[in-house]
Amino acid sequence: MNNSLLVVLIASGIAYGTPLLYGALGELLAERSGVLNLGVEGMMLVGAVMGFWAEQRVHAGAVLSLIVAVLCAAFAGMVMSAIHAFLVITLRASQIVSGLALTIFAGAAGLSSYLGSDLNLADVPAHHAFHAVFPSSLQNWPIVGPIVFGQNPLVYASWVLVAAIAYYLTRTRPGLNVRSVGEAPGAADAMGINVVKYRYLHVLAGGALAGVAGATFTLAITPQWVSGITGGAGWIAIALVIFAFWRPELCLVGAYFFGALQALAPELQARNISLGPTELWTNAIPYIATVIVLVLVSWRGARRRLGAPAALGVPYVREEA
Amino acid sequence: MATITLKGITKRFPGVVANDDVDFEATAGEVHALLGENGAGKSTLSHIMSGLYRPDEGEIRLDGVPQVFHSPRDAIDAGVCMVHQHFRLVDRFTVAENLILGDRRGVGRKFQLDPGAVVEQVRMLGERYRLPVDPRARIWQLSVGERQRVEVLKALYEEAKVLILDEPTAVLTPDEANTLFETLREIVAEGRTVIFISHKLNEVKAVSDRVTVMRAGKVVATVPTAEATPQSLASLMVGRELDVTKRRRSAAPEGDAVLEVQDVWAPSYRATTSLKGAEFTVNGGEIVAIAGVAGNGQRELAEAIAGLRPRTKGTVRIGGRAIRNGDPRHAYRAGLGYVPEDRLGTGVAPNLSLSMNVELKSHRHGTIGPFLRMSRMRERAEAAIRTYEVKAPGPHAEAATLSGGNIQKIVLAREFAGNLKALIAASPTRGLDVSAVDTVQRHIAEAADRGVAVLLISEDLDEILALADRVLVMYEGRLTPVDRRDDVDRIGVLMAGGA
Numbered sequence: 001m002n003n004s005l006l007v008v009l010i011a012s013g014i015a016y017g018t019p020l021l022y023g024a025l026g027e028l029l030a031e032r033s034g035v036l037n038l039g040v041e042g043m044m045l046v047g048a049v050m051g052f053w054a055e056q057r058v059h060a061g062a063v064l065s066l067i068v069a070v071l072c073a074a075f076a077g078m079v080m081s082a083i084h085a086f087l088v089i090t091l092r093a094s095q096i097v098s099g100l101a102l103t104i105f106a107g108a109a110g111l112s113s114y115l116g117s118d119l120n121l122a123d124v125p126a127h128h129a130f131h132a133v134f135p136s137s138l139q140n141w142p143i144v145g146p147i148v149f150g151q152n153p154l155v156y157a158s159w160v161l162v163a164a165i166a167y168y169l170t171r172t173r174p175g176l177n178v179r180s181v182g183e184a185p186g187a188a189d190a191m192g193i194n195v196v197k198y199r200y201l202h203v204l205a206g207g208a209l210a211g212v213a214g215a216t217f218t219l220a221i222t223p224q225w226v227s228g229i230t231g232g233a234g235w236i237a238i239a240l241v242i243f244a245f246w247r248p249e250l251c252l253v254g255a256y257f258f259g260a261l262q263a264l265a266p267e268l269q270a271r272n273i274s275l276g277p278t279e280l281w282t283n284a285i286p287y288i289a290t291v292i293v294l295v296l297v298s299w300r301g302a303r304r305r306l307g308a309p310a311a312l313g314v315p316y317v318r319e320e321a
Numbered sequence: 322m323a324t325i326t327l328k329g330i331t332k333r334f335p336g337v338v339a340n341d342d343v344d345f346e347a348t349a350g351e352v353h354a355l356l357g358e359n360g361a362g363k364s365t366l367s368h369i370m371s372g373l374y375r376p377d378e379g380e381i382r383l384d385g386v387p388q389v390f391h392s393p394r395d396a397i398d399a400g401v402c403m404v405h406q407h408f409r410l411v412d413r414f415t416v417a418e419n420l421i422l423g424d425r426r427g428v429g430r431k432f433q434l435d436p437g438a439v440v441e442q443v444r445m446l447g448e449r450y451r452l453p454v455d456p457r458a459r460i461w462q463l464s465v466g467e468r469q470r471v472e473v474l475k476a477l478y479e480e481a482k483v484l485i486l487d488e489p490t491a492v493l494t495p496d497e498a499n500t501l502f503e504t505l506r507e508i509v510a511e512g513r514t515v516i517f518i519s520h521k522l523n524e525v526k527a528v529s530d531r532v533t534v535m536r537a538g539k540v541v542a543t544v545p546t547a548e549a550t551p552q553s554l555a556s557l558m559v560g561r562e563l564d565v566t567k568r569r570r571s572a573a574p575e576g577d578a579v580l581e582v583q584d585v586w587a588p589s590y591r592a593t594t595s596l597k598g599a600e601f602t603v604n605g606g607e608i609v610a611i612a613g614v615a616g617n618g619q620r621e622l623a624e625a626i627a628g629l630r631p632r633t634k635g636t637v638r639i640g641g642r643a644i645r646n647g648d649p650r651h652a653y654r655a656g657l658g659y660v661p662e663d664r665l666g667t668g669v670a671p672n673l674s675l676s677m678n679v680e681l682k683s684h685r686h687g688t689i690g691p692f693l694r695m696s697r698m699r700e701r702a703e704a705a706i707r708t709y710e711v712k713a714p715g716p717h718a719e720a721a722t723l724s725g726g727n728i729q730k731i732v733l734a735r736e737f738a739g740n741l742k743a744l745i746a747a748s749p750t751r752g753l754d755v756s757a758v759d760t761v762q763r764h765i766a767e768a769a770d771r772g773v774a775v776l777l778i779s780e781d782l783d784e785i786l787a788l789a790d791r792v793l794v795m796y797e798g799r800l801t802p803v804d805r806r807d808d809v810d811r812i813g814v815l816m817a818g819g820a
Contacts, residue, residue: 170434171433171434172432172433172434173421173430173431173432173433173434174432175434176414176418176421176422176434177422179411179413179414180411180414180422183411183412183413183414184409184410184411184412186409187409187410187411187422188411188422189392189393190373190393190394190409191393191394191397191409191422191423192392192393192394192397192398192423192425193422307413310412310413
């Protein structure tokens with residue numbers, strides 16, 4: 001039963017969907033504060049390479065070196081997002097241009113590839129990787145075994161994160177403040193909420209999560225480093241935020257759906273089932289997602305209806321002389 | 322005992338002194354009106370009191386204690402709250418959430434959010450001050466009048482000692498305005514201070530205890546309201562005697578039907594503002610006014626007639642000629658002039674010179690092939706500047722550098738040129754100062770005297786009473802004619818959606 005197509009698809013959908021989920025949660029935090037960051041793909045790639053680098057260089061036990069690696073990836077993503085934050089919050093540059101520039105700069109043909117080859121990370125096996133943590137007796141339970149107990153710790157951490165972010169945004173004072181900053185920065189400012197601080201913090205947190213998303217590839221899914229390893233996952237993550245109506249719990253559902261789509265092609269191949277050029281259309285998803293994202297974020301009517309933060313993409317200038 | 326005292330306040334902006342050595346005092350228990358034309362410096366002064374601007378010189382005292390406000394937050398913490406014309410509310414939040422957002426003393430300080438805790442408080446405040454609002458409603462679901470109530474509630478919830486309202490009645494129906502005045506009386510009865518900013522003389526008379534009149538950045542006078550007349554206040558405001566008695570035109574001449582609107586329907590992004598079967602005629606020489614609170618389909622009506630908004634049904638005729646749907650140039654050629662409500666965005670091209678703007682609608686006239694005749698354009702612009710008393714450095718000035726009143730005069734100059742048969746004037750004097758209002762209204766009345774059919778869309782009842790021969794009231798996209806054009810009570814009821 002645990003080998004049935006559906007169970008396998010759900011289980012591996014969760015695994016493949018986890019980087020999407022981290023990336024989407026990070027983007028959600030930034031967007032809820034009113035900052036659109038199209039640099040997710042770039043930040044993920046830098047996180048992926050730096051996480052793998054730390055894992056290679058830290059000579060310690062598996063647990064410690066993996067924790068250090070994830071933290072390093074988060075830090076790297078945060079540094080990349082700091083560039084975006086400075087450009088769009090302090091200098092009030094166009095968020096779309098800055099985000100795209102970040103992805104091009106850090107992306108598959110840029111910084112992340114340079115770092116990867118300069119640090120000799122290509123074609124190197126991982127010393128440690130995230131594996132399933134529960135005993136195989138639990139993993140062999142019918143249905144829930146592979147789906148719930150067959151996952152690695154990064155997956156479980158993301159579940160905690162979804163709940164934490166949902167609680168943060170809807171039930172806490174700082175969460176209310178962030179939402180007000182994303183909806184009506186002028187009103188928030190008049191109420192004494194520091195718009196710039198809130199935007200910086202959430203863009204940086206978003207960058208850190210994008211870094212972790214990248215590390216999920218190099219430390220859990222693959223686990224090794226190749227150039228452009230994320231394969232457009234950052235774009236899907238941004239699209240997911242829109243499809244999830246800016247709600248963390250729906251990000252989870254969407255991420256696993258896209259994850260399952262990605263798992264579909266190899267799984268069908270392994271079972272000798274042909275559904276036409278599956279490979280083609282799963283590979284095209286990131287590009288289709290990109291187009292949809294750009295159309296939706298620039299189309300005012302759609303934004304209003306979908307529930308986008310009202311000030312998303314708009315630099316805040318205090319009305320003052 | 323004085324609650325708020327300003328001494329020697331001076332605030333300079335590049336090129337202007339917005340406040341010049343202003344002394345101002347509002348005492349506890351009074352509604353103090355701050356009266357002045359646009360640009361007189363009353364908004365700057367209120368922004369200084371509410372912490373948005375910092376004065377270059379001078380000091381603010383609250384109950385005798387000097388205050389330095391670095392931000393609106395500081396002012397709120399000291400007890401000075403302001404209700405802006407553009408509300409500072411988060412549309413997607415509930416009323417309760419909006420109150421918590423500004424709360425630094427009670428429930429709002431807790432990390433965990435509990436909107437339920439303020440719900441009861443909002444209800445109590447609402448009952449006490451006659452400000453009924455559902456605390457769980459989201460702001461976007463509320464009418465403009467209700468949103469204003471939320472702003473006032475917010476200030477009361479913050480325990481404001483001084484409440485400043487910036488032109489609060491601009492968005493209200495006459496009934497709503499009266500209710501607001503009652504609320505303000507109750508607030509001051511508790512020993513708080515209300516500062517009421519306005520340029521409407523009648524309101525100032527109705528609500529305030531004292532009036533401070535500002536002109537050109539200076540305080541001209543502070544007088545007890547009971548001793549002031551609208552005439553005396555107006556002359557203080559403008560600096561000269563001005564005729565504020567209503568201009569009553571004798572009955573409109575019997576002209577032919579020039580502008581005919583038959584069963585016109587036009588969509589909008591909201592159902593309440595889409596146009597539903599507008600039907601009326603405007604005769605030559607007649608001024609027909611559309612009254613109503615903004616956002617009830619007035620803009621859709623104007624655009625549907627002018628050809629800017631596609632009509633889903635119905636016909637518009639000008640001088641007997643049916644106007645093609647969605648073709649503004651066809652309407653213009655048939656003799657339609659259009660003074661849009663958004664004068665800077667739609668009325669002019671802000672970054673072009675005045676001479677360009679005057680010429681915008683001439684299309685092929687005034688050109689030699691594709692080339693512009695610059696000298697003729699300059700002459701025409703100079704003529705327009707003279708005729709319409711535009712205060713501008715010259716024909717080369719960019720439109721955006723002019724004040725609202727002068728931009729409006731340029732729009733009039735352009736629309737009145739050529740073969741004008743019918744005119745749509747949408748809120749033509751909104752936000753203008755008294756002397757510009759006077760010029761604009763005079764030109765509109767003169768156009769009607771020349772035989773032009775004028776459709777005046779306005780929220781300002783005084784303007785409608787002064788100009789209109791007939792009145793229709795617009796509410797949620799539907800028009801209702803009023804039998805007697807000066808039946809203010811009836812107009813007020815219809816504006817609020819009554820039958």
